[in-house]
Amino acid sequence: MDEQKKISIVGVPMDLGQVRRGVDMGPSAMRYAGLLEELKSQGFEVVDYGDIPIHRSTNGTNQEQKLRNLQEVIKVSEELCTELDKAINKGGFPLVLGGDHSISIGSIAGISKHYKRLGVIWYDAHADLNTAETSPSGNIHGMPLAINLGLGHKLLTKIGGYIPKLKPENIVIIGARSIDEGERKLIKEKGIKVFTMHEIDRRGMTAVMEDTIHYLSDRTDGVHLSFDLDAIDPIYAPGVGTPVLGGVTYRESHLAMEMLAESEIVTSAEFVEVNPILDHKNKTADIAIELVASLLGKQLL
Template structure:
């Protein structure tokens, strides 16, 4: 894996309605991410946090999209920051913030690959559009947007669309899918391992299949890891917890196998909300998983 890592903080809390997730990047830094990765031999450049605009008072008229303007502006800025980092030959490690920031991350990463693959490690599909979303929260839409589906201002972040092909995406850990998302997964053929498949096959098989599948068809792979992919018992500090999730140990195994595969070319860790957390426990989990992703071993 690339030994030069650029850390980009995105204190975004406007893709959803619960406050506090904007403090996620600070909590992850406080949990020792820089020190942990430096101990593994990586050269770290923390480029700081993006400046985020103000929360909008109402949903834009005739649009089921909360805080569209501010979310859009932040993701355009993130696109530029991530792309610049990649031009310098560095690995972008993005710290969220809510999951709406994946739109900007993927816009910045995808323009550097012909066939970018994505592992979406999440309890949710994030495949809603303004037509299907029950809430209007943009953090439930970034994967759909990156596939070219949704509001034109969002799908065209970075000046191009789509960023991804559905056959280059693997969702792992899903257990809270809206009806529109289920239909879309089946319609476009997104490879999905719900908790049913994880329980039935085991994480080792899930990751072996995922790695083999993406190696065949992509020239780079982005990991988008939402901490609510883990069970709330292991990661309590998230805005949309869903019981019955991935365990701490399963998640470490997944990260360890990705490290061994060498396929990951960028990553983001999102939805750490310190206000809802227990003594910064979820940020500590995020940092521990980053350690495994970047090659930390038990022995």
């Protein structure tokens, strides 16, 4: 962890990948909850690069090929890719604050170019493997994992100047419980490893994380954690962009982060979809901060 004693924070206050307002305030909510203070108390040097500017269209929704706010998402993704590339070159552990999950188009584009075989843990209630053809909504926040695999609109897949960013065999999805038909077909076609809530309920989080760590350790040279707060049951985390009942518990999520910290395989992370408008007293942002702390090695004793 010595090389990661510096934390580079980038905020992306974007809600353009979907229709529900509020997740654009996620980075502010997490900073307000004491993220920087928590990390500094753990002995990290924290460099906060601030927020990527968001350019909202003045002429309404862009419905090109069923993709909502396509041009705006492209612009933000390119800027985030560039910012993270610079931050990584300066050293430190990249920590991205969202914003809706479409931000991972830019974050993974900026991170993956620094690895030959980047692995991704997609901790999420959703698979986010839709394309314009399979998406029921046209919301780009349901497409980023497919886009990073090189599937989807060419202007999105070529962010950062290279395609693809990820290989299917280097991805593990954890906590999924809302998967569309097109995503289900793609998961089977590509052989993507998925631990749904069924596996977590049946086998327990310890076994799931042991399998995940072993699986990715053998085939990757870095691992990006993409943590959507809607993976957690809304009983614990009500302030999220797309809540789905029957999710991972608060303690299971802490255990997952603690096991990842012990494994030392995670080389970058993002925490997304915190929506203060739907939250209770910033509860979900508080949970996000606690999970970040556990991921970066905070222990009870």
